[in-house]
Amino acid sequence: xxxxxxxxxxxxxxxxxxxxxxxxxxxxxxxxIGPNGAGxxxxxxxxxxxxxxxxxxxxxxxxxxxVEKDATxxxxxxxxxxxxVYPKMSALDLLHHLAVMKGITKSSERKEIVESLLxxxxxxxxxxxxxxGYSGGMxxxxxxxxxxxxxxxxxxxxxxxxxxxxxxxxRFLNLLSSIGRNVxxxxxTHIVEDVRELCSRMAIIxxxxxxxxxxxxxxxxxxxxxxxxxxxxxDDEREAISTAFPIISTHLxxxxxxxxxxSETAPGDGFAPSEADLEDVYFHNLAKHERN
Amino acid sequence: MFGEFFWFELKxxxxxxxxxxxxxxxxxxxxxxxxxxxxxxxxxxxxxxxxPYALTTSYVQLTAFGAILIAAIFGPAILRDFQQDTxxxxxxxxxxxxxxxxxxxxxxxxxxxxxxxGFVWGGMFGTFMPWADKTRLEPIHFWHxxxxxxxxxxxxxxxxxxxxxxxxxxxRRIVVVYLQGVALFALYLVQLFSVVLTNKLDRFWxxxxxxxxxxxxxxxxxxWTVVERNSQLLHWTGVFLYNRxxxxxxxxxxxxxxxxxxxxxxxVLGSRRSSKHAEAxxxxxxEGRKTSRRVAIALAPATQRFGPxxxxxxxxxxxxxxxxxxxxxxxxxxxxxxxxxxxxxxxxFAGENNGVDVWxxxxxxxxxxxxxAGLFLIIVGALYAGEVIWRERDLRFEQIHDSLPxxxxxxxxxxxxxxxxxxxxxxxxxxxxxxIS
Numbered sequence: 001x002x003x004x005x006x007x008x009x010x011x012x013x014x015x016x017x018x019x020x021x022x023x024x025x026x027x028x029x030x031x032x033i034g035p036n037g038a039g040x041x042x043x044x045x046x047x048x049x050x051x052x053x054x055x056x057x058x059x060x061x062x063x064x065x066x067v068e069k070d071a072t073x074x075x076x077x078x079x080x081x082x083x084x085v086y087p088k089m090s091a092l093d094l095l096h097h098l099a100v101m102k103g104i105t106k107s108s109e110r111k112e113i114v115e116s117l118l119x120x121x122x123x124x125x126x127x128x129x130x131x132x133g134y135s136g137g138m139x140x141x142x143x144x145x146x147x148x149x150x151x152x153x154x155x156x157x158x159x160x161x162x163x164x165x166x167x168x169x170x171r172f173l174n175l176l177s178s179i180g181r182n183v184x185x186x187x188x189t190h191i192v193e194d195v196r197e198l199c200s201r202m203a204i205i206x207x208x209x210x211x212x213x214x215x216x217x218x219x220x221x222x223x224x225x226x227x228x229x230x231x232x233x234x235d236d237e238r239e240a241i242s243t244a245f246p247i248i249s250t251h252l253x254x255x256x257x258x259x260x261x262x263s264e265t266a267p268g269d270g271f272a273p274s275e276a277d278l279e280d281v282y283f284h285n286l287a288k289h290e291r292n
Numbered sequence: 293m294f295g296e297f298f299w300f301e302l303k304x305x306x307x308x309x310x311x312x313x314x315x316x317x318x319x320x321x322x323x324x325x326x327x328x329x330x331x332x333x334x335x336x337x338x339x340x341x342x343x344p345y346a347l348t349t350s351y352v353q354l355t356a357f358g359a360i361l362i363a364a365i366f367g368p369a370i371l372r373d374f375q376q377d378t379x380x381x382x383x384x385x386x387x388x389x390x391x392x393x394x395x396x397x398x399x400x401x402x403x404x405x406x407x408x409x410g411f412v413w414g415g416m417f418g419t420f421m422p423w424a425d426k427t428r429l430e431p432i433h434f435w436h437x438x439x440x441x442x443x444x445x446x447x448x449x450x451x452x453x454x455x456x457x458x459x460x461x462x463x464r465r466i467v468v469v470y471l472q473g474v475a476l477f478a479l480y481l482v483q484l485f486s487v488v489l490t491n492k493l494d495r496f497w498x499x500x501x502x503x504x505x506x507x508x509x510x511x512x513x514x515x516w517t518v519v520e521r522n523s524q525l526l527h528w529t530g531v532f533l534y535n536r537x538x539x540x541x542x543x544x545x546x547x548x549x550x551x552x553x554x555x556x557x558x559x560v561l562g563s564r565r566s567s568k569h570a571e572a573x574x575x576x577x578x579e580g581r582k583t584s585r586r587v588a589i590a591l592a593p594a595t596q597r598f599g600p601x602x603x604x605x606x607x608x609x610x611x612x613x614x615x616x617x618x619x620x621x622x623x624x625x626x627x628x629x630x631x632x633x634x635x636x637x638x639x640x641f642a643g644e645n646n647g648v649d650v651w652x653x654x655x656x657x658x659x660x661x662x663x664x665a666g667l668f669l670i671i672v673g674a675l676y677a678g679e680v681i682w683r684e685r686d687l688r689f690e691q692i693h694d695s696l697p698x699x700x701x702x703x704x705x706x707x708x709x710x711x712x713x714x715x716x717x718x719x720x721x722x723x724x725x726x727x728i729s
Contacts, residue, residue, distance in 0.1 A: 048691075048695045049694075049695055070699075074697040078692065083688055083691055085689060086617060088620040088621075089616070097609055097613055101606055101609070101696040101697070102696065113591065113594045116591055116592045143692075150596050151593060151594060179591065
């Protein structure tokens with residue numbers, strides 16, 4: 001169990017990236033969603049021992065992540081949102097190097113885990129090529145491989161599916177969920193789909209604040225019967241609706257605006273009841289936060 | 293059209309801070325040359341610090357070493373489009389070859405001329421300094437400042453710039469531009485040493501084919517009296533004229549070849565350029581054709597061990613990584629290569645003294661070899677000490693690196709050890725060279 005209590009972080013420029021975030025994260029996949037600049041990466045960097053918070057605490061089964069950095073790093077697997085590699089080195093060499101850094105000093109074990117990770121991430125055929133020649137997707141998969149070295153107990157992956165094609169994304173999510181049953185996996189994303197497919201629990205953060213922490217299916221259930229939709233033919237009509245009702249989202253469907261609103265009771269006026277999904281949960285919480 | 297490319301190039305350069313930093317280099321060098329009595333190639337004596345001889349000598353020598361600045365302006369003018377992948381945007385538009393190449397080239401020429409005009413302004417500014425020795429300064433003769441700038445510096449910029457530009461345009465690889473510059477420089481040093489160190493008497497042909505002008509200038513002015521040196525400019529006659537004509541025509545030739553061979557098509561340019569983008573794109577394509585494994589299997593277990601033995605192994609691996617990082621870089625090899633040329637040439641001529649063969653005894657060899665190599669060891673040390681400290685940050689690998697369970701002292705020590713190892717390697721190669729030559 002990862003317990004985060006009242007974490008706050010203000011950057012030197014005065015940006016308040018986190019404002020008193022508290023979360024309890026059990027083993028399994030935990031999805032963190034929020035718009036760009038919400039503070040997801042800041043939270044993850046704190047948990048990955050790269051940043052010190054201004055206040056608050058975080059501990060994994062009694063291990064203080066903020067004070068005992070070295071012990072934390074031994075059981076951590078971290079994939080940053082943006083990272084570079086040593087361009088002249090091969091994936092095989094760098095993974096071996098990183099495995100040693102993670103304490104896998106026995107060479108037979110190291111060989112086995114490095115090779116199985118290269119297979120898993122489909123980098124086996126290019127394992128001896130210089131990393132500088134890798135495409136975006138290949139580099140991302142290398143990042144995933146290095147994060148999974150040494151059977152980490154805490155896996156933090158910051159937007160891992162960015163730049164992966166649908167098949168790669170699928171495989172990665174499978175891999176992650178097979179690993180993630182017994183360890184804490186925190187996954188940040190702005191793709192709601194990732195969370196719905198994978199995560200047993202989720203949190204929405206925006207503007208450094210925690211808006212919602214829930215089990216995805218329960219969060220959807222809570223919205224059941226309260227989402228209504230309507231097609232708006234003109235921009236004027238859309239404007240009119242947006243002033244009258246709390247809008248969840250608008251989508252373009254065949255050139256027309258499909259407007260989804262939140263309402264406890266039937267709004268009438270041509271609105272039809274609509275099936276709630278996780279995207280509604282996300283947009284509804286963001287919109288509610290903005291209105292307040 | 294030509295104008296657009298020209299102004300674009302010029303504006304880009306004028307907005308870049310590096311242009312002004314580059315300008316300061318010639319400016320300050322000439323400033324000190326004129327205002328400080330024993331600074332620069334003239335040193336103390338009766339020769340006027342801002343007289344024609346002093347100014348020309350300084351221009352010749354500083355321009356020769358400033359070739360790197362010329363490469364730094366002319367090379368990227370074309371390479372930029374290929375490094376940043378803008379060539380695909382450019383070559384899908386109806387632009388003419390003359391406008392594209394000519395505009396970029398002319399913009400670079402004007403920028404480089406501006407940078408090197410620091411010689412003229414620095415040299416003038418220096419005369420006004422209160423600490424300058426007024427007995428060794430003449431009143432400012434603008435022509436004495438300008439004539440050598442036009443006949444030495446500008447000609448060098450034209451011909452070296454055109455060659456660098458051509459190589460960049462035709463190979464579209466910065467590495468080749470770099471290596472070509474290094475090779476030219478090394479070749480020139482060999483030429484210079486073979487003429488100067490052996491006190492060769494016949495200097496006509498070496499002077500004509502002297503690309504950077506040091507030999508020809510020395511040749512023309514070697515018997516000038518002090519009065520002549522303080523009043524006469526280098527005129528375009530005799531061997532100096534031939535020299536200038538040779539290199540001006542080479543510059544024109546380079547431009548002609550570039551214009552004739554540069555393909556104006558994104559397809560040809562893209563296929564011939566070997567950048568990592570192209571490689572990655574090809575890789576991606578090849579990937580798509582393969583059937584990839586879709587099911588995840590369980591990962592092999594691994595035991596983590598921590599403690600002093602692990603820390604030592606980590607130190608070893610970190611040192612190895614950093615050592616390989618330095619030695620896999622082209623600039624490192626370029627510097628080492630120049631150093632070797634210096635040492636070999638220096639070592640070769642150590643056995644000769646004023647045209648008389650002497651025994652190349654150990655102290656002579658050691659002094660020559662260590663004198664030549666010492667500077668390079670310092671350069672390599674300073675360059676890569678800085679490089680190794682910021683390496684992870686530069687590569688944006690620092691987030692992964694910093695979250696590894698390693699001791700910070702091991703991390704720092706590995707940086708120190710890697711640079712030391714590189715230096716030790718260089719010293720042993722230099723030692724070997726001394727023995728061979």
